[in-house]
Amino acid sequence: QESQGSGLPEYIKIVEVGPRDGLQNEKVIIPTDIKIELINRLSKTGLPAIEVTSFVSSKWVPQMADHKEVMRGIERHPGVQYPVLTPNLQGFHSAIAAGATEVSVFGAASESFSKMNINCSIEESIEKFEEVAKSARNMNIPVRGYVSCALGCPYEGNILPAKVAEVSKRLYSMGCYEISLGDTIGVGTPGSMKRMLEAVMKEIPLSALAVHCHDTYGQALANILTAIQMGVAVVDSSVAGLGGCPYARGATGNVATEDVIYMLNGLGINTGVNLYTVMEAGNFICTALNKKTNSKVAQAYFNTG
């Protein structure tokens, strides 16, 4: 379905990852009630999917230590999905017990990254995810698959598009309904985005693909534009651009939801999201974190005299 015959999708689903990917990568750990308030505000913006938390050991990710409380404490709005990260079967069961109705698993296109991040090879991680996918299938729980380092790795550098396609296919074949391709360190450009998507699109239907771009080198919106020009219709982003880059100290990470929506609005693409209410939610969480927003749209909006 094209927008005004421009070749672009008519509707794009925005997956809001601020409360998980965003807060996980912020220095300041915020209290449970503030997290819940943030998610409740986001639930009222029209966002169709909000990644809530991560059922991972607090030893590894202290910012997500309160995963059960957050899951149990948030309002669940009809029509909104609230996926959570589950790195293994144990996390999965814990998530279900806490009320989760959708989960995500995180693969990587780089062996080095997989080893450094979760201390196992890509193959070993896939085996763990297969256990999760199997249990999830039995319980009718949808699973989203992430592929990290899709456009480059902080340890290996260049990543072959064929490798990204291979890992994506493994995740898709095990039952993931959607594969989110992540430019983990934001090094990608429209050139590498195009090449990577061309390879992945040979293995995975377009409708099952999402892009998760980091803005560390300022390339995110240009990369997202390239992806949607190729027909991708699901985009991950983070309110206020929450979440720095753990691999480049002081640099930014996630692309800001406000800036993505501004661009999509300008292209006449429907998202169902109210930009103003997202900016307000961004304002709320930045105040709580005592930091300035990373969204240029929010900066411009709140500063125009």
Next chain:
Amino acid sequence: AFPKRVKVVEVGPRDGLQNEKNVVPTPVKINLINMLSDTGLQVIEATSFVSPKWVPQMFDHTEVMRGINKLPGISYPVLTPNLKGFQAAVAAGAKEVAIFGAASELFTKKNINCSIEESLERFKEVMTAARTASIPVRGYVSCVLGCPYEGKISAAKVAEVSKKMYSMGCYEISLGDTIGIGTPGSMKEMLTAVMKEVPVGALAVHCHDTYGQALANILVALQMGVSVVDASVAGLGGCPYAQGASGNVATEDLVYMLNGLGIHTGVDLQKLMDTGTFICNALNRRTNSKVSQASCRL
């Protein structure tokens, strides 16, 4: 398909510094331009021959023009709002000038206190003098994707003003998204209209990043065949209409994207980043370039 080569027009020393709060001393300006001359950039907008009453940051235009190393193969255009400014520029050694039109009547009135038509009349004097002296003139059109006073600007109006300036003799028309409000949607619509009146080879885009849209807008322009892009080292120059917001797109971030697309610019990204570091230190401010920020390490 993308152009194989893109000419990057560096506007940091003029558009950048003009919109910075801190006024930079003459030797620092000269050093900035000399460092930029070493990066491979072919065009560096040096200064503005406008009265310091209006633009105090450009008070030293004559000293800067006389003080910089002018390397062969590099052009150092300067702004000249009228004949008097043009003459001063030529006397100071300028070999290329630029004039500033706008696609918005209200913006023109607020900015230079006359109508678009009257401003174009004033420029005719500059054009005649420039032609006589064999000095190329670049034409800027402001507010091409929106105006801080009028709001929406019709693509037809942008095409009309661009055509007039091109017909007057400007060799290149730089289309400026003055408040950074444009998106790939409005950029495409505007360029489609302008390209009916001005050959694409004579077009440039000057995108502001105030709403984070600059690189996406530039990408669309490149896809439509535009091969000249303006940018400012370190993203110097805030937005006078949204206090605290950013302005010019950073040259480093632009070059990073063009490199990734395999498009030739001739610019050395590392030298450019070093230049950005120099001027940010001098201005006592952080860079607006994300590439520069990211490169301050693991």
